[in-house]
Amino acid sequence: MFVRTESFKEFIKFYPIVTGLVIIHFALWLCIDLLQFPFALQFLRDGIGNNYLVSQGEYWRLVTPIFLHAGFAHALFNSFSLVLFGPALEQMLGKSKFILMYIISGIFGNIGTYLIAPHEFYQHLGASGAVFGIFGVYLFMVLYRKSLIGPSNSQLIMTIFVLGLFMTFMRTGINVWAHLFGLIGGFAIAPAVLRNARPFSVWQNRAKHTNRNNGEVTFNPNRWNKRKFLPGKKYGKYIFWGIIIFLVALALLGNLF
Structure with a gap:
């Protein structure tokens, strides 16, 4: 569920919203921090979260900070969490x-x-509130929709959730309220968005996007010859990705939300 086995091309095809959000993060970083285009710098000034300006009627600042980040590292690790x-x-x-x-x-x-x-x-920016909303939906699954998430994935989510809350309160420079209220928002909307949801399966994606000729699914008779089911190779891949997920999630939750 959280181990990415898709190719880069498949990832873009299967998950266009996540892909689009990551592109927005890095496009804005490129235009604001690296190239410093005047229009991009103006967007930063007009879009950053600012409580005083919100109180003066600039309510779009409740939305625009979701897509802005304080530098490359901030954008990178929030994007990693999305991926x-x-x-x-x-x-x-x-x-x-x-x-x-x-x-x-x-x-x-x-x-x-x-x-x-x-x-x-108070000024703020970053996607961490929205990212914590994702965890809020997963938390709702763990508590009330166990059929949608397996025990091992539930344990992973609860571990990340506890680490995230711990680091939220222990580290300085973190928008605690964005984390907490983002989590609450995701949890609150979960019953509505999870209605009719089915458990994740990468094979559903591949079946949905399989090339069809005249209404028939194409089949490559040599596809099984490309994969050798060697136990060491198989488990090594999962161990590797498990370590990557743990380290990235720990760095993300501990430093750069």
């Missing part, structure tokens, strides 16, 4: 429900920041 934890949810919810959940969670996080942040000129 690791977003695809399964995008398939389970569908494109429309996934983007709706993501945006609503991010808005919840920004509203919480506006209501409870320590001072009226």
